[in-house]
Amino acid sequence: MSLTAVLNNAASGVIAAQAGLRTSSDNVANTNTPGYARKMIDQEHRVLGGIGAGVEVTGVRRIVDTFLVxxxxxxxxxxxxxxxxxxxxxxxxxxxxxxxxxxxxxxSLDKVWTTFQSLAQSPTSGILRSQSVAAVESFLDQTARINAELGRMTTVADARAAGAASDINDLLAQISxxxxxxxxxxxxxxDTTGSENVQAGLIDKLATLMDIKVQPRPAGGVTIRSVEGHELVxxxxxVVAYRSTNSTPGYLAIQHAVGPEQVITVTGGQLRGFMDLRDTHLPGLSEQLGEFAARAAERLNxxxxxxxxxxxxxxxxxxDTGLDLPTAVSGFTGQSTLAITNASGVVQRTVQIDFTAGTLSVNAGPPTAFTPASFLTDLNTALGAFGSAxxxxxALTLSATGTNGIAIDEGTSQKAGRAFSHFFGLNDLVRSSGHxxxxxxxRTTDPHGFTAGxxxxFRLSQEDGRPIRDVTVSVPAAPTxxxxxxxxxxxxTGVGLVGAFSLDAQGQLSFTPGTAPPVAVSVSTDTTSRGVGGPTLSALFGxxxxxxxxxxxxxxxxPEIKxxxxxxxxxxxxxxxxxGAPAISPGNGQGANALAAAGEKRTNFDAVGNLGALNVTLxxxxxxxGAAVGSRASSAExxxxxSESVSTEVSTRRASVEGVNIDEELVRLTTYQQAFNASGRMIQAAREMFDVLTSLV
Incomplete structure (x- = not known):
């Protein structure tokens, strides 16, 4: 072997040892640097013409465990x-x-029952009447306040989801x-480990925003994909875009420089959390609150x-019943009695309505027939000079003439679980600005009342909010x-492929999914109207x-009672x-007793949020x-x-692989130092041999 080859071998050793010393020094210097992964040099034998020609540093790499990453x-x-x-x-x-x-x-609702109980004992007390009304108002005000705050939190979650999408775009651009x-x-x-460490930190941040899959690229760097494989980087x-409307679930879409927009799946990260809050958790709480408050109002009314x-x-x-009068009257059963009374509570006239028989009877006299179409005319005839309808x-309105008043005995009348006066809301304590x-x-045979055309x-969506397609249904000309x-x-042209709408015995319209997993149906737009100025299909049926x-x-x-x-x-x-005796007396507290006992009446509650359909008292x-609200929060906690326990454990194990061990680095420093000295001595020996040979010439 020539002296030149010896020198080249030794020089390559010095260069490799220097590279090793630099990597170990960098490792030691970054012992406590967050996100730093220790690095090592890769070496291999250099062979020229079948003869060893020293060592070559082929690269510097970060020490990572791809599985743990x-x-x-x-x-x-x-x-x-x-x-x-x-x-x-x-x-x-x-x-x-x-x-x-x-x-x-x-x-606050318990206070409603308590004040009405007190009022039942002293029905003439003006103070107790005012306190009872104030207790109901306080309950409704608290309900509205909580619901408004839930709505604000939903809006914030939506805005933060959009903000997370913007942050994702910034990170994707930097990673690219x-x-x-x-x-x-x-x-x-x-040595690209510095850039790789920075990139790894960006990827870690990206993973807190959404779930991703990361693959190394042969030429260096990474390819990042969504859960189902759509390329993000x-x-x-x-470019990532968060899409949402007030009435439909939010979802994430991506747009490449070439090609159509693609909807992607998001199952983790802050973005998924915000979307879950916006589309599921917070609306679920609001629906439960609305169901509770609406049923409380129903029982009081x-x-x-x-x-x-x-x-x-x-x-x-x-x-406002949302119905025309013939349709509203049709389907009633049982009897109800209207009474016109004077200022002293003495009955002046009675009109008994027998819905089952379809007759009206004045002052217990002979019955006369009515139909749903003629009900208003026949009722006005029966009331005569004492009142009008x-x-x-x-909306139905009943009035008494002069100084008289009108009172109602609900009797056995019934439709959709409500008696006559209750169904029409003639003497409601709690009003509403909508349905x-x-x-x-x-019933299925009743006219639907919506204008044809x-x-x-409807927006058909996956469980995670990803849209499938929109379905536009036209109101048919057929009437029922x-x-x-x-x-x-x-x-x-409807939703038949994913489920079915049905009308129950109480006239409530609901959708039942017919696929597994179930497809969610939301209302995107609704231009229908039941009659002129009437409710939309979505408003009438919720x-x-x-x-x-x-x-x-x-x-x-x-407002009149307030x-x-x-x-x-x-x-x-x-x-x-x-x-001639008064049918109503000021000391009668039976109505207050009924109001106080309203919370103990069994009521049908719809399935909302994480509560199923129930038949229980208020x-x-x-x-x-209360348990459901606590359970939802407890489950999330x-x-x-x-998940934090798992994340901490993985981070600990990852740190044990990627982190710097001072003892190991000292060993490597010593090893590289000795290699450097050995190569240096080899160069010195070659020089001395060259000097000897030169002196012999």
Whole structure:
């Protein structure tokens, strides 16, 4: 071997040892640097013409475990998702207060029952009347306040989801730039570990925002894909867009420089947490609150409509039923009695309505027939000079003439679970600015009442919010509810391929998924109207998230009763008294007793949020709702702790692989130092041999 070859071998050893010393020195210097992964040099024998020619440094690489990296990214995404959800639901739970406290939300309804109990003992007390009205108003105000805050939190979650998408775009762009830098450095076998460490930190941040899959690129850098494999970063970065509307679920889409927009799956990270809060958790709480408050109002109104004030009110103004009068009257069964009373509570005239027989009877006289179409005319005839009935804007109004008042004995009348006065809301204690109960009483043979050609558009979505397609259904010219159901459930122009709408015995319209996993149906737009100025299809039947989550904001105390608590119906009409005796008396507290007992009446509650359909009392449902709110928050907290535990464990193991061990680096420093000295001595020996040879010449 020539001296030149010896020198080249020794020089290569010096260069390799220097590279090794630099990497170990960098490792030691970055012992406590977050996100730093230790590095090592790769060496291989250099052979020229079959003869060893020293050593060559082929590159510098980071020491990472790809399995632990992937596991860490997945754990970080899951932990971030549940941390986002848990913190928000904890705040949502605090809105309801301590269920055992006298100042919590649920105690406000207990105060309603308590004040009415006190009023039943002293029905003439003006102070107790005012306190009772104030207690109902306080309950409704707290309901609206909580629901408004839930709505604000939903809006914030939506905005933060959009913000997370913007942050994702920034990270993808930076990762793409680093891909190019790392690729250029890899071509010349340079040390790219600095850029790789920076890129790894960006990837870790990205994983906290959404779940990703990361693959190394042969030329250096990484390819990042979504869960189902759509490329987010490769040669270039895709642009991520968060899409949502007020009435449909949010989803994520990506756009490359070339090609159409693609919808992608997001199952982890803060973005998924915000989307879950916006589309599931917070609306679920709002729907549960709305169901609770609406049923509480129903029970109070049922008791109030079955009672009367003293003296009886001269006018009973009904609510907007959303129906035309013939359809509203059709389907009633049983009997109800209207009584015109004077200022002393003495009955002046009675009109008994027998819905089953289809007859009206004045002062217990011979019955005369009526039909749903002729009901208003026949009722006015029966009332005669003592009163009148009118039907305007889908609301029934009964009035007494002069100084008389009108009181109602609900009797056995019934439709959609409500008696006559209750169904029309003639003497409601709690009013609403829209529809809050969706048992319309409509049957499949009843006219649907919507204008032919009007449309409602449904968004069909996957469980995670990804849209499948929009379906626009036109109101059919055929007139019945059965015809409308047929149009809604069409396989070609309706939702028939993914489920079916049905009308139950109480006239409530609901959708049942028919696929596994189930397809979610939301209302995108609704231009329908039941009659001129009437409710839309979604408003009448409570379809879509907007209708369901806004119920709790719509309830308020009847302004007439709020202005004059003496109009509170704390008495009962007694038609069994002798002629000339008052059928209503000021000391009668039976109505107040009925209001106080309203919370103990069993009620049908719809399945909302994470509560199934129940038949329980309001008091029992309040306990169920409080438990459900706490359970939702507790479950999220458990998921958070569990996922954080996994993330911490993976991070610890990853640090044991990637982190710098001072003892190991000292060994390497010593090894490289000795290699450097050995190569230096070899160069010195070659030099001395060269000097000897030169002196011999």
């Amino acid at each position: 992937a596991a860490g990214l997945a754990a970080s995404s899951t932990a971030s998702r549940w941390d986002t959800i848990a913190s928000s639901l904890d705040n949502a739970q605090s809105l309801f207060g301590d269920p055992t406290s006298d100042t919590g939300y649920f105690s 730039v680093l891909n190019k830098e790392i690729s250029r450095g890899s071509v010349v076998s340079g 490769g040669d270039n970065a895709a 049922a008791a109030h409509n079955a009672s009367t004030s003293f003296p009886a009110r001269s006018t009973l103004q009904g609510r 009118s039907f305007t804007n889908r 809050t109960t969706y048992e319309t009483g409509l 009007q449309t409602i558009t 509810m059965n015809d409308l159901l047929t149009a809604l459930n069409s396989n070609t 379809l879509g998230v907007i209708e369901r989550t806004s119920r709790a904001n719509r309830l308020f105390v009847n 202005a004059d608590p003496n109009r509170l119906a704390v008495s009962k009409l007694d038609l069994t008294v002798a002629v 008091i029992e449902y309040a306990a169920q709702l 458990t998921q958070r702790l569990s």
